Amino acid sequence: MPPAADGSLGVRRDFPIFTREFAGRPLVYLDSGATSQKPQAVIDAQASHLLEHNANVHRGVYELAQQADAAFEGARRRVAAFTGAIPETTIFTKNATEAINLVAYAWGRSNVGPGDAVLVTQMEHHANLVPWQLLCRERGAELRYLEVDGRGELSLEALDGELARGDVRMVAFAHVSNVLGTINPVAEIARRAREAGAVTLVDGAQAVPQMPVEVHALGADFYVWTGHKALGPTGVGVLHGSRELLERMPPFLTGGDMISSVDFQEATWNELPWKFEAGTPPIAEAVGLGAAVEYLDGLGMERVREHERELTGLLLDGLAQVPGVRVVGPPEADSRGGLVSFTVEGIHPHDVAELVSREGVCIRAGHHCAQPLMRCLGVTATARASVGVYNEPADVEALLAALHGAREVFALEGSAAAAQVG
Numbered sequence: 001m002p003p004a005a006d007g008s009l010g011v012r013r014d015f016p017i018f019t020r021e022f023a024g025r026p027l028v029y030l031d032s033g034a035t036s037q038k039p040q041a042v043i044d045a046q047a048s049h050l051l052e053h054n055a056n057v058h059r060g061v062y063e064l065a066q067q068a069d070a071a072f073e074g075a076r077r078r079v080a081a082f083t084g085a086i087p088e089t090t091i092f093t094k095n096a097t098e099a100i101n102l103v104a105y106a107w108g109r110s111n112v113g114p115g116d117a118v119l120v121t122q123m124e125h126h127a128n129l130v131p132w133q134l135l136c137r138e139r140g141a142e143l144r145y146l147e148v149d150g151r152g153e154l155s156l157e158a159l160d161g162e163l164a165r166g167d168v169r170m171v172a173f174a175h176v177s178n179v180l181g182t183i184n185p186v187a188e189i190a191r192r193a194r195e196a197g198a199v200t201l202v203d204g205a206q207a208v209p210q211m212p213v214e215v216h217a218l219g220a221d222f223y224v225w226t227g228h229k230a231l232g233p234t235g236v237g238v239l240h241g242s243r244e245l246l247e248r249m250p251p252f253l254t255g256g257d258m259i260s261s262v263d264f265q266e267a268t269w270n271e272l273p274w275k276f277e278a279g280t281p282p283i284a285e286a287v288g289l290g291a292a293v294e295y296l297d298g299l300g301m302e303r304v305r306e307h308e309r310e311l312t313g314l315l316l317d318g319l320a321q322v323p324g325v326r327v328v329g330p331p332e333a334d335s336r337g338g339l340v341s342f343t344v345e346g347i348h349p350h351d352v353a354e355l356v357s358r359e360g361v362c363i364r365a366g367h368h369c370a371q372p373l374m375r376c377l378g379v380t381a382t383a384r385a386s387v388g389v390y391n392e393p394a395d396v397e398a399l400l401a402a403l404h405g406a407r408e409v410f411a412l413e414g415s416a417a418a419a420q421v422g
């Protein structure tokens, strides 16, 4: 389908929240990196599950319970197919954070010990840092960081240098940085790590919503993402793992549903994927996520990527015209996901976000759960605009106009051109 004349994907009417107005104009939502808005199809799928098919799963013999089973396992099949994975190794978690914790506990506690190292990068979200900090502290292992260079990218030579030390057991890194926007070369990093005998975990929270992702083709051992950023509900995330590793790993959380049998002193574990799904899972949320990936599939992920790349290009070009703006991350849209973080000289990022919100424009400000990266960038916070399938060039224009207005509020001189730095 060709793009609409206004540069949109023509889907905004599918998202009921855009009937709302803020500051007297339709919602300008540029915070999809934090969470996406939901299409009616997702809201309906979740509601109709609760209205018509609600029962607990994997327990009931009656027809309603079997309908709930079919809806939940059907959603798993749909989600697995969306990312080129298989249902048996597609585990539903609460979010990406829980999926990473699962791996850090279940794989980490039995595979990392004194003298070993876990390698993360300076651009990680806290979700992909803190679980590894705890693991390394507890197991007497070393946590090392791959540096981010001046363009906001990782160096494969530096990776090789780390791997050559021979002690790296795990390389954990983002597919797309939630601050820099950088798209990391996942397949290449996974290949090099594998050759060095290291396991890889990829944090795909910012990638799956906006570009085609085929987890098997990427070759990482673990790939995690989160439903609410991918048009799905909150409360459901996904872990894709290598069958071999998942089978060898002990469980993470324990209790009902994840067991095969329980005696007074011992228990044996259920098959994959249920071995890692203790307790009642997020059933209606998984059904909603199934509808979300079906919706994204209908749009076509190549098209979604192209749309977000174009909007990112407009953001980068427009921000370069705002005096005093410093953009972090790679300078060109081709190397980035659909988000741009920036600072405005003389205005705190929180003030930037607050001032543009007076014009009805929603952007995020803060450390974006990446405090170590903020230190590397020499800032305490940035403002961040991030796009989704429902955004259009007019949203970018609204932000840029609001930013020019914000500078006037602070009565800043229109001097220095925007600098692109990492």
Ligand SMILES: Cc1ncc(COP(=O)(O)O)c(C=O)c1O
Binding pocket: 033, 034, 095, 096, 097, 098, 125, 127, 128, 174, 176, 177, 178, 203, 205, 206, 226, 227, 237, 369
């Ligand atoms: C790169 C990245 N990783 C992980 C997360 C955590 O996602 P969740 O809070 O859904 O677990 C986020 C959310 O902002 C993120 O941007």
